[in-house]
Amino acid sequence: MALLELRDITKSYGEGAQRVDALRGVSITVEPGEMVALVGPSGSGKSTLLAIIGGLLTPTSGSMLVAGADVAKFDARARSRYRRDQVGFVFQSSNLVPFLTARENLLLVGEFGGADRAALARRADELLSELGLTDAAGQAGNRLSGGQRQRVAIARALMRDPSLILVDEPTASLDSKRGAQVVEALRDEVHGRHKACVMVTHDLEMAARADRVLEIRDGLLQVHQAAV
Amino acid sequence: MLAIREMVRRKLQFGLVTGVVTLIAYLVLMVTGLGLGLNQLAGTALLALDGDHLAYSDRSNLSVIRSQLSEAQVKDIASAPGVKASAAIGYVAAAIEYQPGEVETAALLGIDLGSIAAPKVIEGRSLTPQDRRGLLVDRSWASLTGTRIGDTLQVPVGLATEPFEVVGVADQGSFFFQPAMFMLRDSWRTVSYRSVDRETPYASVVLLQGGGLDGTRGSGWEVVTKDTAFWNIEGVSAQQGTVDALKYMGLLIGAMVIGVFFYVITLQKVALLGVLKAIGASGLYLTAQGMLQVFLVSLVGTVVAAGLAVLTKATVLSSDAIPIAFTTGAVVSTTVAVVVAGVLGAALSMRQIGSIDPIIAMQQQQ
Numbered sequence: 001m002a003l004l005e006l007r008d009i010t011k012s013y014g015e016g017a018q019r020v021d022a023l024r025g026v027s028i029t030v031e032p033g034e035m036v037a038l039v040g041p042s043g044s045g046k047s048t049l050l051a052i053i054g055g056l057l058t059p060t061s062g063s064m065l066v067a068g069a070d071v072a073k074f075d076a077r078a079r080s081r082y083r084r085d086q087v088g089f090v091f092q093s094s095n096l097v098p099f100l101t102a103r104e105n106l107l108l109v110g111e112f113g114g115a116d117r118a119a120l121a122r123r124a125d126e127l128l129s130e131l132g133l134t135d136a137a138g139q140a141g142n143r144l145s146g147g148q149r150q151r152v153a154i155a156r157a158l159m160r161d162p163s164l165i166l167v168d169e170p171t172a173s174l175d176s177k178r179g180a181q182v183v184e185a186l187r188d189e190v191h192g193r194h195k196a197c198v199m200v201t202h203d204l205e206m207a208a209r210a211d212r213v214l215e216i217r218d219g220l221l222q223v224h225q226a227a228v
Numbered sequence: 229m230l231a232i233r234e235m236v237r238r239k240l241q242f243g244l245v246t247g248v249v250t251l252i253a254y255l256v257l258m259v260t261g262l263g264l265g266l267n268q269l270a271g272t273a274l275l276a277l278d279g280d281h282l283a284y285s286d287r288s289n290l291s292v293i294r295s296q297l298s299e300a301q302v303k304d305i306a307s308a309p310g311v312k313a314s315a316a317i318g319y320v321a322a323a324i325e326y327q328p329g330e331v332e333t334a335a336l337l338g339i340d341l342g343s344i345a346a347p348k349v350i351e352g353r354s355l356t357p358q359d360r361r362g363l364l365v366d367r368s369w370a371s372l373t374g375t376r377i378g379d380t381l382q383v384p385v386g387l388a389t390e391p392f393e394v395v396g397v398a399d400q401g402s403f404f405f406q407p408a409m410f411m412l413r414d415s416w417r418t419v420s421y422r423s424v425d426r427e428t429p430y431a432s433v434v435l436l437q438g439g440g441l442d443g444t445r446g447s448g449w450e451v452v453t454k455d456t457a458f459w460n461i462e463g464v465s466a467q468q469g470t471v472d473a474l475k476y477m478g479l480l481i482g483a484m485v486i487g488v489f490f491y492v493i494t495l496q497k498v499a500l501l502g503v504l505k506a507i508g509a510s511g512l513y514l515t516a517q518g519m520l521q522v523f524l525v526s527l528v529g530t531v532v533a534a535g536l537a538v539l540t541k542a543t544v545l546s547s548d549a550i551p552i553a554f555t556t557g558a559v560v561s562t563t564v565a566v567v568v569a570g571v572l573g574a575a576l577s578m579r580q581i582g583s584i585d586p587i588i589a590m591q592q593q594q
């Protein structure tokens with residue numbers, strides 16, 4: 001069974017003359033263990049699509065099945081739980097809590113409920129060492145370098161072992177060597193733990209590292225590009 | 229815990245606002261204490277009387293100063309239905325010379341021995357029928373002026389003064405902002421009216437014990453509760469009104485300071501809170517964290533202020549001359565009031581936290 005299945009998703013912002021059709025019927029299927037890159041020009045609907053998959057926006061029409069459940073029908077509370085339990089989101093800006101240390105930023109997700117704190121503490125140490133952050137673990141969020149911050153943000157997204165990893169322009173703030181490392185780390189996680197990953201990027205070099213590249217223009221998916 | 233960690237790591241901001249709350253709560257507490265202290269000066273002696281009602285002459289407008297009752301009226305009142313015990317009390321304010329050249333106005337209360345109006349003596353002895361020139365003085369006044377048992381005070385009788393001997397000390401407090409002193413009612417009549425005959429008033433008011441007496445009237449007299457009597461002491465209501473206005477102003481300022489502080493730090497954190505929601509924090513969790521901070525800031529501020537206020541009273545203001553008093557009830561209720569004011573002040577920001585849209589997590593650029 002597909003982990004993520006979008007069927008004919010549309011999203012319009014505003015009404016009447018101000019109406020913008022950001023997505024005009026998008027259908028995507030992502031299998032466990034698959035990393036998909038989403039590319040397209042600015043304004044084409046990439047962020048909108050990612051927000052819908054991540055439960056931050058509800059589609060205007062269409063359905064979205066995640067592990068069989070139609071997230072598009074969830075109410076606000078169920079969406080909050082869905083984001084907490086099934087989605088690991090890495091935003092364009094790392095958005096760490098500035099007054100918490102790297103490690104505390106990871107442990108924070110344990111406060112949102114529904115998790116075993118001791119297991120999370122072990123998981124935090126594991127992720128810190130996997131991502132080369134052991135030395136930075138005690139540093140406050142606002143003292144970390146850009147690259148460290150981005151890696152902490154990735155670790156935070158992986159803390160609760162989500163089935164779906166969503167990444168918005170992860171490498172925008174990194175040089176290409178660092179960027180490649182970050183994408184490699186994500187790829188290992190997706191392949192090793194059978195997660196599904198959707199990564200928005202306009203860096204074609206990064207996109208080439210994904211299993212599949214989807215291109216979106218004016219709210220519509222283009223014919224498949226070559227897979228790697 | 230996110231809320232506590234933030235407070236610890238941002239000590240300056242939270243320390244400052246807690247400090248300001250402390251100052252405001254201190255002010256509110258001192259004003260409350262002043263109100264209590266002034267009320268004590270106004271009428272502890274009245275509140276301490278062992279009865280629940282007072283009878284006044286009905287043209288006195290519930291003023292002990294203006295109330296005058298005849299012997300017939302006092303008997304009439306004592307036999308009114310529902311009265312279990314009664315005691316005639318005379319009141320007059322008089323300038324007492326307690327040391328050569330040192331004069332202070334005292335509330336002279338004339339009482340009958342053995343009646344419910346007779347005060348408890350805590351030092352020295354009670355008055356006896358022979359003590360026509362004897363006095364019981366107030367404890368704190370005695371310690372303030374250095375007056376001791378056996379001392380002689382000059383009490384004005386007509387245009388002259390007469391020596392009265394201090395035979396004992398009572399702890400009834402004060403009356404009309406003057407220290408209460410007790411003498412035999414017969415002596416009070418001479419001090420008050422100089423020559424005494426059948427036309428001379430017999431008492432100022434009558435203290436009563438009994439049920440259902442409130443509102444009872446007779447020929448030229450009326451009965452009210454002791455509470456009503458207290459609030460009708462000249463100045464008490466106005467003074468309490470002023471104190472209350474100051475107190476509410478302080479609480480309002482406290483609510484606004486806490487409200488503005490949390491409004492500002494919430495605004496600063498909107499993006500961060502949006503991100504936390506986007507990664508799975510519920511609005512309830514984030515609001516609870518905010519509430520915890522509001523609660524801690526106002527509670528810690530007020531508790532420190534309460535400590536400071538009690539300390540101030542115990543040290544700088546320990547003298548009985550300064551009318552500031554604290555009761556546990558007043559301190560606790562003021563603390564609760566400040567915390568409630570803080571929570572109300574920050575309510576808007578707390579609602580705002582709950583309604584932040586997590587989509588803003590995606591709208592931020594590096």
Ligand SMILES: Nc1ncnc2c1ncn2[C@@H]1O[C@H](COP(=O)(O)OP(=O)(O)O)[C@@H](O)[C@H]1O
Pocket residue numbers: 013014020021022040041042043044045046047048049
């Ligand atoms: N909140 C919004 N209100 C109105 N229009 C929006 C909003 N967000 C995005 N849009 C519009 O939707 C379209 C797609 O935007 P977006 O999903 O951000 O594209 P991309 O991420 O590919 O740049 C754009 O035309 C954009 O202007």
Ligand SMILES: [Mg+2]
Pocket residue numbers: 046047048
């Ligand atoms: Mg975008």
